Amino acid sequence: MKRYTWKLGIAFVISYIILMVVVVFAYTQISQNFIMNQAEDQLTESGEVVSKQIELQLTYDYANFENLVTGFIEDSLDPLVELDNRSDTITILGGTYSHFGSIDIDNRQVTINDQTYDFTDNFTTYNFNQQIGFYNFKRAFGTEDMTMYGVFKVDEYVAMFELEPYMATFLTAEKIENEYVFMGEENTIYVSSTLNPDEILFYNYLREAGYSEDHIDTIKEVVVNHESGIFSLNFLDQNSILSFVPVFSDLTPATYYLVQIYEETTVINSLTYLSTTLWALFAVIFVLFSITIIVIYKILEEKIHDIENARLSLYYAKPYIIKVKKSGKIRSYNRAFNQLLGDTDTYSNIADFVIKESFEETSVVERLHRQKAFTMILEIMDKAVYIRFIVTRSTGGYILVGDDITHIEGKFDEFEKLALFNPVTNLPNQNVLISDLDKVFQDQEILEQFNVIVTFDIVAFSKISLVLGEESGDRFLQFIAELAKESLENYPAKLYNLRVDQFAILFTNLESYQWINTWVDLFLNKLDKPITMDRNFLNVDVKIGIFNIESQKYEILTSEICLENAKLALNHAKESSTKPSFLYDVSLSLVASREQRMELDLANAITNQEFQMALQAQYSNVEERIIGFEALIRWTNPKYSAESPLKFIQMAEHNNMIVDIGRIALHETFLIAKELEPYNVHISINVSPVQMLQAGFVNEVISIFEQYDLKPGSISLEITETFLIDSFELVINKLNIFKRHGFNIHLDDFGTGYSSLQYLRDLPINTIKIDKAFIDDVETDAHSRAIVTMISNLAKNIDLDVIAEGVETERQNNIVFKAGCNVIQGYLIGPPVPKEVAIKLIEDYNINKTKKIHVIKTKTREAKR
Structure with missing residues (x-):
């Protein structure tokens, strides 16, 4: 055992020395690349900041000049005269304008100080007919003046300022010393801190430096695409980093480029702190790695002892062992595996094995060569037996060491079926x-x-x-x-x-x-x-x-x-x-995206309390007054003013937001009911199926009811038939509790649900509301009239009140009244309105009697009244 330990120690020392040499070399290269990448990112960011400053300053200065010209014109003054008279006081970035003049686009002329200059033939209208331009007199007019000017044009008036000091203002404040070139995207140089003014094309400097057209095309591609770019070049006889950053402006269709030229050594020297940090980090890693190596050595030393112990354990535990050749042919298997096979077929090649692999469709021979474990399935006594084999390489082939995992795989199959079928x-x-x-x-x-x-x-x-x-x-x-x-x-x-x-x-x-x-x-x-x-x-x-x-x-x-x-x-x-x-088609995704935005806005609406209650009056033809209102929730977000409230209510029910929205509606409605108590009217509110089936809903509603100290009978809860189907008994129990605490129960949209009549006997309701679908056609359709009459008579026979929803005309009112329905709700009285308007309706119909719904009453109905 000591012999193996010594060999392990020597191997570790040699490996450690070789590894350290490789790591130090690699680390040096990587750190240099990292520092250079950081430098390039920093230079790009710095260039973009300067570019934005130039863009904003040009826009600001142009706006000032434009305001001056516009002001002179509005005051009926000659702008050119006024500009010349005030030239000493009109400033631009701490300096003054060099020239003011007028431009004649059609005749291609500029007049400055009573002297007229004609644009040269090769100077196109595009060069000078824009709000901001850059040119010198030599290029534009063929004079000897080489000064590069920035030119502002407002209508026919121009202002010129020297471009070089203007640009220097931004670039002299840079942290890293650099030269610069301001050029157009067509590579025309407008101003430069270092280049020969006789050469006006930037790319010619690259050609003189010996760069190929392919290399130059790479730079051109960045410029043409209006992108930022960093290039390391030998420029002006020194290793340089060139930063290209576009300068955009809404005042000119042209794109200009700010090229900043940094000496590579200056840039790297500016990041010495980063190099120091990286080497300090490497020193820490080196120490930790050394400690780790020592720990690993100690662990491996102990593992050698563990392996020896495991070898003895394996010998006595008798696992399933198969020896195979590299081709997959079986050389032998031990007695334990032979006993497991019993009278079943023997195997000559592991390719004959049935293996269970769900996620990687590879043959057992391929898994053998890759030394990957696999599970073999045996059919023994009509039962599946799962053997998990681990593959280890040995002389001339492989050894498979297996363990019976049937108890695990059986459960796995069950869970897999549940998860996938x-x-x-x-x-x-x-x-x-x-x-x-x-x-x-x-x-x-x-x-x-x-x-x-x-x-x-x-x-x-x-x-x-x-x-x-x-x-x-x-x-x-x-x-x-x-x-x-x-x-x-x-x-x-x-x-x-x-x-x-x-x-x-x-x-x-x-x-x-x-x-x-x-x-x-x-x-x-x-x-x-x-x-x-x-x-x-x-x-x-x-x-x-x-x-x-x-x-x-x-x-x-x-x-x-x-x-x-x-x-x-x-x-x-x-x-x-x-x-x-x-x-x-793609439009469906747009609809879905809009619904997602609506869902997000709906969640925010709950937080921001963007809901209010609208009240629609319920009028009794017998008592000739408003007896109540239905409270209908409205979302005040103007984005969804054209949407039906039903849409956001259904969305809220689907996403379980209806519970929070319903809670808001309950507080608002009960508060309104308290304010309307002196007028002797009741308020009804719709209850969502999701709310009704929520645990604790009944207690919450009763608690809010008591919080506002409302009188019994002042609140009616409206439910629909559709949600009674699956939870009939539960809903009846909850409704009975509400009844005992002074709530009235209205069955809404009666006749449109599923098997409506079976509920009337058991439901603790006070009122049936006839759905608007039957009222719409009551004037022209005999079947609709018959249904309204049938529902009214049915309600009368079982001592229930009836409200007809959606009554919009006096004729509809007369028909439903004749059919036995005394109370109506709909646009004949008015649409859903805010609380203040609802109070005005009560005053008009109930107190002052200035308004009245006319209905034809038979003597029999009068007598009943």
């Missing part, structure tokens, strides 16, 4: 679909084919499940799954069950997208006839969403986005009453 239909679920889509995106050849993802949903499955019961509902889903499988027999497709009644199909390698239309027709034809189940005849309606996986059409397309787009198409199909299927 729907328990009712036994179809793969959304996790598998995403995994399969990932494989499509990973295979470019498959991705370029015609691939489609389809989702479909069973319309009103909750009602079907209610009729059939849970067990038969499951069998119904299995039946639909089988129908879908039959429709896919001749298609390269796979069926998935995403959730309860929502399915998906992944089509790959189709001949064309038209195949999907054919499949849709085939599947819908299978559902044309009613399905018989437990002596019930069921008409099945499905909605289908389709998304063509055309990766070239989308900038970003992933498995999750594909599925989301298919679901968006499905949701759109579900909103349509005529089309059973819908193909995704």
